[in-house]
Amino acid sequence: MITPRKSLAKKSRISEDRGILFLEKQFTAKSLTQLVNGDTVAIRVQDFYDGDTGDRLGEWIMDESARVRLEANLDTNRKYPSYNRCEDLQTIYETEDRGLPSRATTASKMKAVVGRMDPLSEVLRSLSAAWPHGAEVSTYYGEKEYAGKGWVYAPGTKSDPHTDESDECPRNFAANVYLIVPERGGELLIMKKPEIEEWLSGKYGAHRELLMQHPDLHTDHPRSSYLIKPQRGELIIFDSSHYHAVRPSKEGYRVTFNMFIKMKSTDGPFLISQ
Numbered sequence: 113m114i115t116p117r118k119s120l121a122k123k124s125r126i127s128e129d130r131g132i133l134f135l136e137k138q139f140t141a142k143s144l145t146q147l148v149n150g151d152t153v154a155i156r157v158q159d160f161y162d163g164d165t166g167d168r169l170g171e172w173i174m175d176e177s178a179r180v181r182l183e184a185n186l187d188t189n190r191k192y193p194s195y196n197r198c199e200d201l202q203t204i205y206e207t208e209d210r211g212l213p214s215r216a217t218t219a220s221k222m223k224a225v226v227g228r229m230d231p232l233s234e235v236l237r238s239l240s241a242a243w244p245h246g247a248e249v250s251t252y253y254g255e256k257e258y259a260g261k262g263w264v265y266a267p268g269t270k271s272d273p274h275t276d277e278s279d280e281c282p283r284n285f286a287a288n289v290y291l292i293v294p295e296r297g298g299e300l301l302i303m304k305k306p307e308i309e310e311w312l313s314g315k316y317g318a319h320r321e322l323l324m325q326h327p328d329l330h331t332d333h334p335r336s337s338y339l340i341k342p343q344r345g346e347l348i349i350f351d352s353s354h355y356h357a358v359r360p361s362k363e364g365y366r367v368t369f370n371m372f373i374k375m376k377s378t379d380g381p382f383l384i385s386q
């Protein structure tokens with residue numbers, strides 16, 4: 113299992129562990145270039161978001177999620193069949209506003225709760241500072257897209273292996289700020305591309321069924337995947353064209369703020385979307 117190697121990270125700022133980069137506090141142009149070029153699968157920024165603020169925001173996301181689900185009698189399991197018992201803040205906003213909310217709605221609601229920079233603004237600021245071509249919220253027909261959502265994984269919740277890609281963009285990333293993490297379980301598993309393609313090819317059956325049988329899903333020592341134990345306050349950005357999964361929390365809730373990040377060209381800005 114991959115856990116941050118604090119001492120090494122402190123000395124060199126960047127340490128490398130089989131395709132995963134560890135950074136402290138900030139992105140760097142070098143690390144983002146490696147991610148964009150596919151030389152690294154994920155970047156982990158330790159202590160990215162203040163832990164106590166993250167706790168407060170995480171608690172608020174859980175309360176809101178529970179309240180609106182109760183009022184609207186929502187069944188997100190039907191909406192997101194690959195997630196089991198996942199409560200999703202975006203659904204709250206869709207219900208309340210009867211439409212996709214603007215970035216401002218999310219950011220200002222979160223800001224009102226935490227009284228400081230919300231995770232979305234922090235990610236925008238940090239990416240813009242490091243990437244020569246900047247970072248912005250993507251637009252759709254001239255309107256700013258909804259960017260980011262909170263996810264509440266109740267104990268026992270998992271997400272099955274999947275990818276998050278859009279056809280028109282050559283690069284697709286997922287970024288998560290980990291607000292509340294369970295003591296045990298809740299690991300992020302990122303499956304290595306060539307090995308998974310080999311596993312899927314030459315075998316019969318649906319992709320999903322084959323992926324579900326992959327031994328890496330059920331061991332603490334996966335052979336062809338990265339198994340990451342996210343830390344409180346950490347930001348992890350990874351290439352979401354790799355199959356990835358979230359292991360069930362064995363104890364306690366897991367609350368994250370999640371963003372999808374597209375890139376239309378590798379010499380263009382990072383575009384944050386829902």
Ligand SMILES: O=C(O)CCC(=O)C(=O)O
Nearest residue numbers: 276286288300358368370
């Ligand atoms: O919560 C996580 O660790 C990853 C969730 C996920 O599937 C994603 O960010 O695309």
Ligand SMILES: [Fe+2]
Nearest residue numbers: 275276286356
């Ligand atoms: Fe995903």
